[in-house]
Amino acid sequence: MSARDELLDEYGRADTAPLGALADLRQKLDAYRAEVQREGIPPLFVADYEGAELTLHLTYEAAQAACDDYAKAEAHGRCWDWRTEDGIERQFWTRDLxxxxxxxxxxxxWQIEVEPDGKTSEVTQPAELTIYRASHDSIVMGLYTTAAAARAHCEADMRWDLPSVPLDWIEDEEDGVAELVAAVGEEERPTGFVVTALEVASEYDEEADE
Structure with a gap:
């Protein structure tokens, strides 16, 4: 079974935990990246619906359909549509009129992307995996493989209370923290939503604990 097929087998089912064990996910993603580098296989697409499990799909349309099924169950007569924001497709409710x-x-x-190294087709030592934690007032909301997905989760929660307030992100590149702020009048006020970049090591570094 290829690395891509293993990812689909593990995370392509609705009863799978959102990210599973980080160590297991990292190992599978590294194998998938190496396989893409080596063979140029097609990408995978992640379907993420708040409160549901993450699932992987072979096409964007299939991932979108998975989210549509969840929206249908919660619509209660409402309509919805899709639009592209920050490089990912987001689903939103619409007015009938x-x-x-x-x-x-x-x-x-969103798509799991692999950047070619442009140097060799051989499998090399994988880089550190970075995941992104979405949180509100120190309460963890979810872990994501892209910053855009984590930010989308924060913005979606914020929109439930204030659907029309302009939002923006203030990012501290040194510590990898981005804070969601809302424009109130001429001021930008913190919302309590934060996205933090976290590096997951592939090996235990004994010297780092000293």
């Missing part, structure tokens, strides 16, 4: 967005459903689709 003019299809104007009224708030995010909590659904998002």
């Amino acid at each position: 003019d299809d104007a967005p009224t708030g995010y459903t909590g659904g998002a689709v």
Whole structure:
């Protein structure tokens, strides 16, 4: 079984935990990246719906359909649509009269991307894996493989309470923390939503503990 097939087998089922054990996920993603580098196989697409498990799909359309199924169960007569923001597809509720967005459903689709190294087709030592933690007032909301997905989760939660307030992100590149702020009048006020970049080591470093 290829690394891609193993990812689909493990995370392509609705009853799978969102990210599983980080060490297991990292190992499978590293194997998948190496396989893409070596063979140029097609990408995978992540379907992420708030409150549901992450699932992997062979096509964008299949991932979108998975989110549509969750939205259908929560619609209660409402309509929804999709648009691209920050490099990912986000699902949002719409008004019946003019299809104007009224708030995010909590659904998002993004692609697992692998950048070619341009040097060799051989499998090399994988780089450190970075995951992104979405949190609100120190309460962890979820872990994601892209910053855009983690930010989308924060923004979707924020939109439930304040659907029309302009939002922005203030990022501290040194510590890898991005804070969501809301424009109130002429001021930008913190919302309590934060995305933090976390590096997951592939091996235990005994010297780092000294």
